[in-house]
Amino acid sequence: MRVLRIALGACIDLALFGLVVPWAAIKAGRLLDGTLLSGLRFDHPALDACGFALTASGGAWLAASWFLLVRQGRGHATELFCVEVAPVTEQLVARGPFAVHRHPMCVGYLVLLLGIGLVIGSPGTALMVVPALLLLTYVYLRVFEEPCLEKRFGAAYRHYAERVPMLLPLRRDRIPMARRNLLGDPVRFVVNIVGLSLAVLLISFQISIYKGTRSQITTYIDHTAADVWIMQKGVDDFIATSSVPRETVREVERIQGVGKASGIHAVYTLLEINKEKSRVYVVAYDARSGRGGPWKLGDTLPRIHGIHDLEADQVLLDRNLAGRHHLELGDRVSFFGRSFTVAGFTLETMSIGSQYVFLNREVMDRIVPGSRHSFTHVLAWIEKGADMGTVVRRIEENRALNALTRSEFAANTRGFLGVFMLPLLAGGVIMGFLVGSVTIGITLYTSILERFKEYGTLKAMGATGLYLYGLLLRQSLISLLIGAFAGFALSLLANHFINLRVPGMTAELDAGTAAQTVIAGLAMVVLSTGLPTWRLIRLDPMEAFRT
Amino acid sequence: MRPVVEGHNLVRVFGRGDKRVAAVDDVSVHVDGDELVILMGPSGSGKTTLLAMLGCLLRPSSGHVRVLGKDVGSLSSRPLSRLRSESIGFVFQGFNLLSALSAWENVAVVGSFPGVRLGPLRSRAVELLEEIGLGHRVEHYPAELSAGEKQRVAFVRALFHRPGILFADEPTANLDTDNRRIILNLLRQAVDERNLSVVLATHDERIERFGDRVLRIEDGRLVA
Ligand SMILES: Nc1ncnc2c1ncn2[C@@H]1O[C@H](COP(=O)(O)OP(=O)(O)O)[C@@H](O)[C@H]1O
């Protein structure tokens, strides 16, 4: 009978916590990733490393406490909603993990799930589902498990609960002065959090926009995915104009290590739509091979099934551009003194200040006389296993050519962005920094002014400047922690709005941005706590005697 | 018996020129172990200034202070802070509890200073509060306590780190008769039972009988 109950308990545990809960958690997390959190990127290698560490340590904590429960408590943990499936523990366990907090199995399990959320790169799981589960767990433990345990072990459990904290491994015997100071002054606390969340919003949103724009400007380079870009000597980004002879393509293809090469014409021009002019980047690509053409199509005319089907007077153009000018499929646009039919819309083809228009290369050859003997760029894809450096060197044996790897070319192109984006970025970040610092500085400073006597008393009792700095710093850090959560949430909403509603702009919040923002926040806290601390260090302990 | 605290030819001057005031003017005192010394004097006579110098909170303009035989004049502010958090306790006229902390946290706050090791904080604070009849006020905040209760909390706070000497500046001035008697009895009892010396500054003549010795101060000078 006993064995049967243990087996049943183990089965329920495994099914519930090994399958159902993780499955549901990840499912829900993925759902959130696709909707609410779509502006959040969660694929930094540091996050993976964190995830593995959390998964391993959470699992180890869970296993260690389970082992102790069976060994010392001589019982099992399957007691759901106070129904004893497997035989329950006969003895209260207060050692090992159970001396750190009262529910190490729950905490270990949640940490494990958090780790999995990070490893699979699901912000929804890690940031929303796991906290929600934590809340549920807390309620469950308070309502069901703890009263049960108290009934079973009586005063021994009450005594244990008084000594050992429930979930967070905080020392019981501590005086949480920083937290008390904050909560004892709710108005200032709220002001602090509002200020800090605003600071975090400003900084992270500004960096998000910068990064979004940065990835926009290289969208063509990233998506055509040519390994090497070949231009005329002296040109090394996608902004400057270039011209290379036609023979270059065959020349490059003959080089050992090069798989395929293809020429494009890429030129800025003005596109006329119903008498309105719009700046576009026209790319004429080889429609037969499709190389250098658009990579993601939206709606197209019925006869257009792909990027190979483009006829002489047809173009594919960016969907946002079309949307802005109310262009429908089949409408006419003109450039290079010719008129074209819009045959389809392309996606991910928006750069800052201009959009892409795609054209069959053969048409270009016919209508622009000068282009017949040249391309602006030649794109090359190298063979598997070939060495990039060697290939580039061989191409550059032709003195008239400049060859760059994709990442170099993209980096050079982005470099151009810095000139006008960086001041904007810096402005936003400095603004956020000021808002945050001033908020912390003023709220701390005024709270000190109100409590001279208390701080004087602390100093009379032997509190040192370092201790007081630590106290103020802890207060600011708690505010920052809460403010950062709120700020990042706001930032996600703002990104979401930008990506959905504002044409021509992209914003993405990734782990790097979050880390940069947090570092800025920490710098803000450390700096702005300085002035109030200085005031406290100068404070005369004789203040304690004032009546 | 070696004095716990001694002051030799203490002078403290405030202000300059016409505003120059010698708040304490050439005072020498000593406090022995286990005695309760009353420092009696009218308002403005220099009691607080003298107390602060003996308590290592205020540097004398001239003269020197010894605590447990050691001259503290040469110590910088760090070791002075350390000395206060280890050996000296204060009780103030205005109670000076920390408004954000509960009663037991106020009592034990010195235990949260870095480098101070006082064992389990809460249980010891609760024990002390129970001893003075405040076992039912452990989790209360200062705003929820009466004046008498506040001063009793402040009193055990001053004892928490087992100091050798306690300075009380007008500890009963803000209390009614009953609470005044309670606090004075607690101070008297602490001296008799805890291996502690107390210096109590007051202008209230009725307190005289609680002391082992009375020092009278007028215009910054001790009088016979
Ligand atoms: N910080 C100070 N600046 C100027 N004068 C002071 C200062 N502290 C005390 N005094 C003066 O020193 C004298 C003694 O003050 P105090 O020690 O507070 O006396 P008591 O505590 O006996 O009332 C008074 O005249 C007071 O005005």
Ligand SMILES: [Mg+2]
């Ligand atoms: Mg005084």
